Amino acid sequence: MSQQRHGSTPGDAGGVPAFPDLPEATIARLPEYLRALHHLAEAGAETVSSEGLAAAAGVNSAKLRKDLSHLGSYGTRGVGYDVALLVDQIEYILGLDENRAVCLVGVGNLGHALAGYAGFASRGFRVVALFDADRKKVGEVINGLTVRHIGELERVAAEESIAIGVIATPPGSAQAVADVLVAAGVTSILNFAPCVLAVPPNVDVRKVDLAIELQILSFHEHRKASLTALPGGGGDATGDQEAVGS
Amino acid sequence: MSQQRHGSTPGDAGGVPAFPDLPEATIARLPEYLRALHHLAEAGAETVSSEGLAAAAGVNSAKLRKDLSHLGSYGTRGVGYDVALLVDQIEYILGLDENRAVCLVGVGNLGHALAGYAGFASRGFRVVALFDADRKKVGEVINGLTVRHIGELERVAAEESIAIGVIATPPGSAQAVADVLVAAGVTSILNFAPCVLAVPPNVDVRKVDLAIELQILSFHEHRKASLTALPGGGGDATGDQEAVGS
DNA sequence: TTATGTGAACATTTTCACAGCG
């Protein structure tokens, strides 16, 4: 119904793109499609069917087609999707062509790993600054970046126009760090500390809690164990590949 | 309608508990409630209202009450929930009282951090073994555990009855590691490698992709930027505290 | 009177099944 023209194409990054408002569930899957597409492109594929891409991304093909239809995608009936074109489309929608600057606060165990995580750079992000409150860590060089004191955050954030802040501190410090980030004008925060952050409504927070994922798995282990006590097959279930919902 | 009696209580861990089948969305939030409850308990609270717990967990109170009602919880009308009792309930449901054994495969940057992550031990998991394919890493001691070669996984998994395997390898090795875990009888996998794993239907896989979260934030940054070009308030939106859906 | 527990309304997401384009 609306697929012929939509917003703007990757080429014209200038104007106001009449931004398509995608369902949140779709947005969360786009990065997965993108990864699969890059993989296919490296393998030399020029086009891919919804079936093929869906398999590579671990979803079913109907969902994939529906998702792509929301961005008004350029599939060809009877053929499939142009891999390179779709990569550009998705990268544009996700804003990955803007090479956003990211800073990381807290260089403990996890912060160290994140600072060196190649997946950030390879997917359109520049880690431009590391901060910590601990003076003993200030000055340390990780992956070519020098750790600075958190007091410098506000100044550096402005200088480097940092778009996203990553919090990898203990939970007790996370809210204070979030406040500093917000004061510095950062409007997107990725929080690894196991706590809830209070931020103004214009700031987006996403949370990753490593232990939560384990606990969800534990629930399913517990359930499986309680079921084996009952009669019936042994294995079971509906036979989906990725059994637990993401 | 069914709240008086339900399955079994934490105390009686023996029988088959007529396992309540909770909505997936509810399960995913239970760990968050649990964290908030522990926090409240440490602060000395004996009871908490749905309003109070909801705020501490970052959800609204209606959702919290609905979630807890699914596990047939023991709130008292006019008063609230008994903190200690609710902790026991949720820990029982999640199977956290069983102190599951976890192994970690891949001790690179991220694996190192995970091996030392205190959040695992503190929430009912025992990291009992570390593995790597790289002979140079075998023998290294991390957090009191010696890294073993992946060839030993099958034997060790049986000895230690490992319930959950965590994959922190590069994506190219992840499927092979998953195959080894499955062969060793592990039925729950937490995958940090950015790739899709194929496993039998009785095995649960959950995935954490650090870069995906950044890409979702990037999308919202992109959208915000394209909206500021338009007229209207400036700040905006509906004023929710955690603006981006989890 | 207070705050839980819950039907019923609403919203979102997934799946189905097929029309229609290449």
Add this chain to the structure above:
DNA sequence: CGCTGTGAAAATGTTCACATAA
């Protein structure tokens, strides 16, 4: 024909608003 794009149906999740119990 094959495969995309999409209405319509089904399933799942959230919010409302109030009956109900302490």
